[in-house]
Amino acid sequence: MKILPEKLVTQKHLFVSLAFAVVLSGCTQQPDLSEGERAGQEPEGQYVISSREGLKTIGSGVMMQAFYWDVPEGGTWWNNVKDKVTDWSTAGIDAIWLPPVSKAHNGAYSMGYDPFDYFDFGQYDQMGSVETRFGSASELESLVNEAHRNGLNVIADIVVNHNSGGDAEDNIFTGGQTYTDYNPASGMFYRDMYDFHPNDYHSGDSRTFGGFADLCHHKENVQNWLWKDANSVARYYRDQIGFDGWRFDYVKGFEPWVVKAWTDEVGGFAVGEYWDGNAATLDWWTGEAGAGAFDFACYYRMRDAFEGNDLTRLGDDMLWKRNPMRSVTFVTNHDTDEIYNGKMLAYAYILTHEGYPTVFYRDYEEWLDKDKLNNLIWIHNNLAGGSTDILYNDNDEYIARRNGYNNQGIIVYINNSGSWQEKWVDTNWGSSVIKDYTGHSGWEPVTEADKRVKIEAPPKGYSVWSVK
Template sequence: MMKNSILNLCKVAILAVFVSCSSETEEIPEVRKAATDPFNGTTSDKTGTSERNPGPGGGVMMQAFYWDVPAGGTWYNTIKSKIADWDAAGISAIWLPPVSKAQNGPFSMGYDPADYFDLGEYNQHGSVETRFGSKAELLSLINTAHNNNIQVYADIVLNHNSGGDLEANPYTGTNTYTDFDPASGKFYRSASDFHPNANVYNDEGIFGGFPDLSHSQPYVQDWLWNRSDGVGKYYKNTIGFDGWRFDYVKGFGGWVVREWNYNVGGFSVGEYWDGNAQKLQDWVNSTNRTSSAFDFACYYRMDEAFDGNNLNILASGDMLWKRDAAKAVTFVTNHDTDVIWDKMHAYAYIMTHEGYPTVFYSDYEEWLDKDKLNNLIWIHRNKAVGSTSILYADNDEYVAKRNGSPGLVVYLNDSNNWVERWVETNWSNTVIKDYTGNSNWEPTTQSGKWVKIQCPPNSYTIWSPK
């Protein structure tokens, strides 16, 4: 969703210090990344790694930007410089901000799109480059990512356009900013391509007063997903994007994403900003299950659990990953919203549970302990396999296991004391260890698969066979 700063509001960045117990962690072996399928291994019992299989637990996405990244056309090169390190850490895909030229040109974060085919090569809207760089720099970044077996997802803004010229609008009887004459020479738009028009008065939503693109118009459909030189196929087949993050999908019907995915292909996740898991599931179904959705229900339940000191919510709360793990993209924060203060517990949760976990750039590069995040990424890719069983929950403690092979048991402790608990695992007569290094115990499970595990104050442990 577009940030309020586009509407000339200020964003206040709130930073916090997050504390958890730490000690040495196991050396993290090199792991190969997914070439096409980020969910490969999410609920299977596959072992081994390859380009098609990024470890048995599946891939991890990096949101490769935050709101108001430095202007000046340097961001693509900044991300490119980090690709090798992210590759080594186990990142399998990166999500970029909108790449096309927007109304605010060199100052825009891209959520006010004007010319979908100007990726930083035409002098319009105040600059040649976008805020993030030139088309050549974008292509170099994508090429570098692909050489490291990292997928690249484009942020696609289809609901609205901005930066058109004023014209007489016969459908409103007023003058509207709906005359788009792009420098790229592609996808000219006029009043008939927006709402209202001769065929359709409105769709599901208007954002920020911007001209609302009418996806029901055949001309618009052609330029977005049907034409071989249209937006979707140009981004995928020429520029090299592997998938899509669809912005503000509440603003149009799920059929739009369905048609894009049928005609263009690639991974797909929608920003349906709602904490109701049923609504998220309904939206996924409205795309004929061609798209995943960000699990806002999980996001808000984690905030209630970790910041509200009530881990029972993790057991009782409804989340998309519990309903439809293969279509849930989990996250701890993003460029639009950052409400969870106890972030390390939240990352431990999403990296050990089902779904496709996302790491936020600022969390990884600036705010949190990178070594601990790398450790969780490795655990996710190598241990987090199979369905999930919740073993215990109260205000302070939460224990769950993944039932695949190798599988894991995660123990979250939100209290100020060391805690211990007997749990039933999937392993008989097996030595297990805590792969976070937060506990040095190496207990042996009983023949009946029970074992006692422990967790330090305000921390987490993650257990799997040694």
């Protein structure tokens, strides 16, 4: 694979749309669950999308956000991530989400969200540097190849609401000068005042961002270069670089048909950053865009629950409860970090509930207990299937049952109080020995014939129960 805009390669594998499929886990760190039990599980109610040949099925595991805001400068990040993908894959990660990969206005200092040349991945001397903040084009190529060798899908961060770094031109639509004359060194996607708001198509866009030049997606030149043509951004990123899916930045800034048009053209997993805590609004957007959305409703309810010491908020409306197939859950990301004291409890929540969970790089690699996160990832991938019933909920305690497949499933008990708590609960297992798969409790109780059992959870902690 060569990342050269002058040459295109033939697509070897077709992307397909969202579909249900049997999920077989490649993670065998905990042998208590047999291969036969795992093979009987179907990923009902979560994101599942077929991938390129040899890769894991997106939605069968967990996504890793493989960066944070202001990662180290100096072009080392792609190599840093490359060194970690084998361990991540072994832990049960099925996809890595990278920051925007193309050259941006601030060159070697930019996190990529001020895009200038969509086809410069660190090989052209412009915007003050050759490499991007993250590294060179060849280092990106090596990272993608290594991720694919380990079965991981690679998700591109797509910033198509705005651009930055254009030259000044006399703009007939504003009556003054605007920085809307783009002449990228790659020779790809020249654009000018006609491609931005305001223009001859419409007078403006109510959702501009940060004073940046605002792309007009109704213009034919913009559509052709972003997704329609054979050398479009979408096709090039898929066929030449090897991206397997898309994370769309600031989708409030443009209409949802843009995301749908993109994925209709090139396929692939897609999730949008629609920053809104209203589950109904998120549900509407996913239907219009034909894509998933980060579950900000879940994020804000978890913040209220764990930081506000009110676990009743976990009973509130969230996208995963309305449409788990379209919900991508998260505890924090490069823009948000409002859950502090209860962060492990929040991960226990998203990694045992419906939706497609995301783990944040710094939480996994720096801030939290990696062994505990790996344990929850294993539980998610191997035990936490089926529909969800909330069994108990008050300010300090939350208990839910995942009903599983073939009589497996789990019961998760989250305890935000300062002491051990215990409760009798209804399970799906009659006269069965159960255990806490987190190891926090040493109990191995036997369920009653009527399927009831007493379980416990540690202070400021959690337990996850299933048949032994």
